[in-house]
Amino acid sequence: MQKFIARRMVVTVFTILLVSLIVFVMVRVSGDPRTLLLDDYASIEDYDELTANLGLDKPLFTQYAIFLRHALVLDFGDSVVDEQPVTATILQRLPATLQLGLAAFIFSLVIGIPLGILSSVKRDSVWDHVGKVVALLGQSLPPFWLGIMLMFFFAVTLDWVPPSGRFEWNSFILPAITLGWFTTAANMRLVRSSMLTALDSEYIKLARAKGVSESVIVWKHALKNAIIPPLTFMGVTLGTLVTGSIVAEAVFAWPGIGLLAFDALRQSDYAMLQGIIIFFTLMYVGTSLAVDILYAYLDPRIRFA
């Protein structure tokens, strides 16, 4: 177990390093930040001064080292647009995104898992059909369209919740559903199929032959096996909930990092984008590490590998 975690940690560190390198390179090749930062009336001296300020006169390797050193203390420089430190702005937006991501995640678990279990246990029942429809819609409806439709029905027509922004307590509901929709459907499908596999296994036959009651069979013997494959997937989705927030936040004007990224993209705020990408990476990698450890805890075959 310790070895497994240690191995995963090393991989995680390398992933982050790799991403930082990619971000670093991409920012360099996507255009000269100096042309962006300087206006048409800048002099050659201005240009040289900026070059020195940004460290662009140093060799590339040194530049990367400097970038890393700053990144290590989460310093990504100032926004090109409002000249505020990028990290401060991101941190200020972080709670809104976390709130939305968490709500979407809970939504996808609370709806997806029980529905998956129900439709596997009661095959061809109403629940199974509901599950199939959810799975189909979840994978075929584009989130931005779903978001607009939800807004139209529940906010505009029915007026149950506010259409956008983050003011009233219930304003998170629609963006959370929009964000968690795909994940809900995916969770449901995965839980259903792995429950069907588990319920069909020899150890379930043995448990039945030992007179174990049906509810214990479903909730204890089968589910503990069946939850493992969806769990790895949830690790991935936790990450997509973070990155997928761009669409949901843009549609509902939810003031989180997703909306920040959307705006930074429109305004070519490369410093901000760089910071956001690194932040997203950290969250993504951090959650999958956490899930992998949980996974190992649940599956003894990994725990002792």
Added chain:
Amino acid sequence: MNQPLLSVEDLHVRFRTPLGDVHAIRGISFSIERGQIMGLVGETGCGKSMTGRSILRLVPQPGEITRGRILFEGRDLMPLSEDEMHKIRGERIAMIYQDPAAALNPVFSIGQQIFMVMEQHQANSDVDTRQRVIQLLEDVGLPEPMTLYNAYPHELSGGMQQRAMIAMALSSDPSLLIADEPTTALDVTIQAQILDLLITLQRSRGISILLITHNLGIVAETCQRVVVLYAGRIAEQGDVGDIFHRPHHPYTKGLLAALPNPGSRGNALNVIPGRVPSGLDLPPGCTFAPRCEYVMDHCSQHQPGLFTVSPSHEAACFLHEEVGGKKP
């Protein structure tokens, strides 16, 4: 007290499939005495597993028991409610399977699994139950039961896994153990050890065992009585001596001839030509007729019933009638 522990009477099992009805079991009757090991043999697909599972009323979908009685400890199991069956399964009749690696739940430790099963049916304290589990692990010959309690199935060898499954089966002190090909997945030396364990358990606990196998060699070593199944019917049944020394049914003779014989060196295995007919379209008359080397004209029109060869011995073959046995 001459009542057998288990009597299966006129059991029929049918599978409804899109291709039509499959008559997997077609009217079989046999009984097992207390403390007896009975072998149930036949080629793959002849209905051995379904017979075993019918006793527990666990025929998988889309199969169902369409007729018959299962008298166990004097009462018919067929009319029992599902709750009452849970008690029978958990306490009186235990089952073990061919592939212990698949039959043990991979995410619970050996001890936990047995503990959980015992917890379902007994109201002892946790400490007592744990103690019982460790005792059981020791009884089935597992070394270091304390350590094994916390081991997971994948950490055990095949033979140890099978022992663990037997321990689980014994946890409720059942009077009947149904062992469905318990050694097929194991290599030969381990096979012998597991069979020895079953014999020991029968002797020390007086438990009855229904040993399902396709290997007559195993039957010769372990059983007192034998039922030979063919295509969902009984071809022949008798005491071990009857079957091995005085076989009457050509199918039994074929199975015996197919046994590897240490005496006849270098001889290729004698295999009965042809294969078991599908339960979908059974030939009229005797189902073994197409493969039988003694086949007679009326074999393909009439189905033979069981003829009594001796008080302990019955065979379903017209040949026996020819040579002057009495009609049923």
